[in-house]
Amino acid sequence: MALAKLDTVVLDCPDPRALAGFYAALLGGTLEEQEDWVDVKVDGAQVLAFQASPGYVPPKWPSSDGSQQFHLDLTVDDLDTAEQEVLRLGARPLEVEDRSRSFRVYADPAGHPFCLCRA
Template identity: 35%
Template sequence: MPFTLASILIDTADLEGESTFWHHLLGGTLTRTPTHHFLQAEGFPVIVLQLAPDHVPPTWPTPEIPQQLHLDLRTDDLAGVTQRALDAGAHHVTSNVYKSPSGHPFCLREG
C-alpha cells in the first residue's frame, strides 16, 4: 500500500510568530484558523502550525528537552536562503543548523 506524506504538524505556543516565520522562509499561501495555520508552499506537503499553549521549546543540542522535529531543507542558493532564514527570525545553532522562533531545529543544505 503506497503512502504520501500529506502534512507536517509543528506545535507552537506562538501560532502567529511561528507561522509567519515559515511563511517568510518558504513562501506559499497561509490559511489561518484560531488554532491552526496551514502553509502550502511549492515542493512541500502542507505544513500545519498547531497552537499548543503548553509547548516547551526543545533545548537541543543540549539534552534536557530533545528535538521534536527536524527538517533538512536543500537549496541552490544557500547564502540567500540562510540570510532569508535569519531575517525571518531563525536562530543559528551550529554549522548549517538553525532553530525556528519556537525552537524547532532545521538544516539548510546546498544542492
Template identity: 40%
Template sequence: MAGVARLAAISLDCSEPHPLARFYAELTGGEIAFSSADFVAVKGPAVWITAQRVPDHRPPTWPTGGIPQQVHIEFAVEDLDAAQTQAIAIGARLADEQPSPDRWRVLLDPAGHPFCLTTLVPST
C-alpha cells in the first residue's frame, strides 16, 4: 500500500546545533549538508537529521522527571557492544536506565535526547 508521504527528516531541538549535528553525522555516516547559526542539516543514508537551536532548551529527564522524552530514534546495528563503544567515543552517554540491554542499548546524545542502538530492527 502506497502512503501519502515518506519520512524525510527528523528535527531535534537543542541549545547547540553544531555539535549535535556533528555527532549524528558521525553516528550515521552522514554529512553536513547545510549549516547556519541556528540550524544544521545532516544528510544521512536513509533520512535527514536536523538540529535546531531553541532558546532555553532543556534536555529530557528520561525515564522519569519533569521533562518528558521529546523524540526517540532507533538505530539498527550489527553488534551492540561495538556500536555502543563507538557511539560513546563520538559523544554519546550510556543512559542509567537499561530496560533490556541484551536486545537494545539506550544512550543519550550530546543534547540529552535518548536514542537506542538495536539489533531488532532489520537493516535495509
C-alpha cells in the first residue's frame, strides 16, 4: 500500500501566468489562477501548477555544475508537428542531435527542460 498519492507537480518560475499559459496551450488545459500560483487542469491528468519564485534561476541542461531539477516527458503522435508548435509557443531546443531518436529535448520559456517523446 502506498504511503502517499501524487497530487500536483509544481514548477517554480518568474511568471506563473505566462508559463502556465505555455503548458495549457501545449497540453490543451485550462488555467485556474490564485495570487502567485496558477494551476493547469487537463481532463484525466495530474494538475500541473506554477508558483512565483523571486530570484528564479533556470536549471542548466545538461550540466555537472548546475542542477537539472527535473524534466517532463510529453508523449506526442508526430515529433515534427509537435516541435513546430512548442517552438511557436516559446520553447527552445536544448539539443540538435540525431533527429531519428524517439525523443527531442527543449526548454520551456522559463528554462525548465522537457522532452517530446514519440508515442
